[in-house]
Amino acid sequence: MLYSQRMAQLSKALWKAVEKDWQQWIKPFGLNINEHHILWIAAHLKGATISEVAKFGVMHVSTAFNFSKKLEERGYLSFSKREDDKRSTYVEVTEQGHGLLLEINNHYFDTEHSVLEGSLPVRQLYGRFPEFIELMAVIRNIYGEDFMNIFEEGFRNMEQLYGKEAQAERAADAGEAEVQSIEEKDEVS
Amino acid sequence: MLYSQRMAQLSKALWKAVEKDWQQWIKPFGLNINEHHILWIAAHLKGATISEVAKFGVMHVSTAFNFSKKLEERGYLSFSKREDDKRSTYVEVTEQGHGLLLEINNHYFDTEHSVLEGSLPVRQLYGRFPEFIELMAVIRNIYGEDFMNIFEEGFRNMEQLYGKEAQAERAADAGEAEVQSIEEKDEVS
Numbered sequence: 250m251l252y253s254q255r256m257a258q259l260s261k262a263l264w265k266a267v268e269k270d271w272q273q274w275i276k277p278f279g280l281n282i283n284e285h286h287i288l289w290i291a292a293h294l295k296g297a298t299i300s301e302v303a304k305f306g307v308m309h310v311s312t313a314f315n316f317s318k319k320l321e322e323r324g325y326l327s328f329s330k331r332e333d334d335k336r337s338t339y340v341e342v343t344e345q346g347h348g349l350l351l352e353i354n355n356h357y358f359d360t361e362h363s364v365l366e367g368s369l370p371v372r373q374l375y376g377r378f379p380e381f382i383e384l385m386a387v388i389r390n391i392y393g394e395d396f397m398n399i400f401e402e403g404f405r406n407m408e409q410l411y412g413k414e415a416q417a418e419r420a421a422d423a424g425e426a427e428v429q430s431i432e433e434k435d436e437v438s
Numbered sequence: 439m440l441y442s443q444r445m446a447q448l449s450k451a452l453w454k455a456v457e458k459d460w461q462q463w464i465k466p467f468g469l470n471i472n473e474h475h476i477l478w479i480a481a482h483l484k485g486a487t488i489s490e491v492a493k494f495g496v497m498h499v500s501t502a503f504n505f506s507k508k509l510e511e512r513g514y515l516s517f518s519k520r521e522d523d524k525r526s527t528y529v530e531v532t533e534q535g536h537g538l539l540l541e542i543n544n545h546y547f548d549t550e551h552s553v554l555e556g557s558l559p560v561r562q563l564y565g566r567f568p569e570f571i572e573l574m575a576v577i578r579n580i581y582g583e584d585f586m587n588i589f590e591e592g593f594r595n596m597e598q599l600y601g602k603e604a605q606a607e608r609a610a611d612a613g614e615a616e617v618q619s620i621e622e623k624d625e626v627s
Contacts, residue, residue, distance in 0.1 A: 257475075364442060366580075368579070388556070396451070
């Protein structure tokens with residue numbers, strides 16, 4: 250029970266910090282956390298059913314549905330049915346929605362991110378951001394393999410997306426261009 | 439930013455699981471999470487100011503104050519001013535409040551605790567519950583030394599409290615009584 254209360258305390262403190270950072274970040278764009286969360290889940294899964302959005306977003310199906318509808322009204326999401334599965338409602342991010350997400354990402358550093366800043370000393374010490382492997386194990390046990398798969402898939406898609414952007418940025422940087430081309434040669438050979 | 443979104447996802451999943459476990463546990467006792475949280479903070483700090491409750495409970499001062507007032511109306515908390523600091527409102531758990539907390543604790547195993555269960559495989563593997571030292575470091579950086587001190591102080595008080603209870607239980611158990619007395623002799627010598 251002591252362990253549970255410790256976890257309650259820790260997870261509340263962490264989530265409240267995350268929530269505050271998140272709210273401040275997206276506030277100028279007229280979205281709430283649920284709407285932004287749905288939008289990025291749909292984007293990173295390259296389309297998703299409402300139940301996938303709800304599961305991955307850890308929200309009620311009705312919450313996922315209602316906020317998705319609002320995003321559709323504003324032109325950021327489109328609803329559809331799949332030929333092979335007429336029962337599930339499918340959402341996809343529209344071009345306008347992708348534009349908004351990119352715009353939001355571009356303004357990431359306009360606001361304070363206490364969780365990121367709080368993690369920097371750990372990165373300084375270990376050379377990388379904390380990976381929370383124990384925490385990942387606990388969450389895997391609670392939410393199951395499915396949840397972790399969607400989780401990893403989403404982040405792989407993101408890494409590809411941002412990896413390319415980062416590569417392009419690096420390529421544009423004259424000082425790094427040479428290193429880049431050497432790396433590319435290494436990859437070819 | 440990837441790291442932030444990963445943290446957002448992880449902390450939301452963890453907190454939603456904690457919240458659900460917690461709600462189910464205390465539901466029969468007519469308290470909400472904030473009220474129960476305030477009550478155990480006040481108990482484990484052996485009395486606290488409203489601002490300590492708010493800080494340690496990661497809630498607004500007005501939330502801490504309003505729910506404390508409700509707990510006072512129901513006879514679980516008492517309000518007072520300290521002679522040496524007339525500006526701060528001090529709350530203490532009444533006898534009735536301690537009774538309620540004990541009652542709630544005694545019914546801990548009546549409901550499911552997914553976070554505890556999700557952590558058992560980690561304990562099985564390592565012989566102890568995960569300690570989340572990276573996570574503790576991040577939270578220390580966000581909330582500061584004060585927060586961690588209150589955190590540790592609260593848990594030390596709890597451990598003392600439950601340590602004594604556990605000892606008493608062990609002493610009552612005939613099979614363990616002998617071991618107990620040997621341990622006590624060891625401590626004396």
